[in-house]
């Protein structure tokens with residue numbers, strides 16, 4: 001059992017549970033092992049195992065420990081804790097005890113789960129849930145725009161539509177914040193986040209075996225894949241989403257500056273700012289992800305591939321992306 005008296009090593013081993021967070025736990029069965037600091041013997045010891053039932057008196061005692069700042073969980077249980085918090089994102093706005101990387105990870109888990117729910121059942125209800133969480137992320141970034149950099153430390157490689165969507169959102173937001181020098185509005189952040197997150201929603205209408213093949217498609221399969229744009233726009237229409245930023249992300253993320261993209265083969269100035277941004281965030285996120293037919297590439301290679309493709313991708317944006325990734329590698 002860890003036995004820590006000084007607060008530095010205490011916070012290495014344990015995370016403090018605040019009254020706010022305790023209040024978000026299921027009352028009788030906390031989701032993580034609880035520990036408490038006993039000042040009489042100056043040590044931290046176990047109080048209750050995860051899932052064990054807490055009596056009514058126990059609840060009062062635990063609430064008191066939390067008030068007094070001596071209720072803890074093990075940092076090793078962080079994963080379980082993060083899963084729990086991902087369903088209570090609003091707490092991230094009021095809690096100060098988290099490291100920015102921990103917050104980024106909790107957001108990642110939250111959006112991955114929300115996207116899974118939405119893509120399985122794209123209704124107005126699941127869209128609203130997504131929107132609520134996006135508003136919390138927007139608020140979090142708006143309070144301190146430098147926080148967006150931490151999001152780019154939390155990208156995953158797994159081949160999965162929800163993972164791809166969250167990566168695209170995190171990269172796109174980091175690009176946007178660089179582009180604007182942090183001068184952003186909350187409403188604009190919400191729209192752009194939703195656009196980035198939902199850019200491929202129409203993919204749920206494409207048969208999985210075609211999505212998985214991607215590179216070796218025959219013409220008929222390619223047409224079917226390209227129809228994810230139209231399918232996505234139809235889904236947005238059914239959900240009554242009319243926000244132009246979201247529509248542009250969905251409609252234009254495969255358009256390329258030299259007119260080689262789809263569905264409308266738009267050129268240069270006919271592609272909106274959001275369309276360009278989403279194109280880069282999407283391509284980057286696709287390149288760094290594992291695919292059934294090839295393994296993931298590393299991030300600096302992905303940046304290089306896009307930067308060398310200045311005919312198709314906006315070079316101002318690829319330069320910003322290179323800057324973000326260079327800093328990320330340095331840290």
Ligand SMILES: [Fe+2]
Pocket residue numbers: 199200228253254
């Ligand atoms: Fe796409």
Ligand SMILES: [Fe+2]
Pocket residue numbers: 164199200282286
């Ligand atoms: Fe995509």
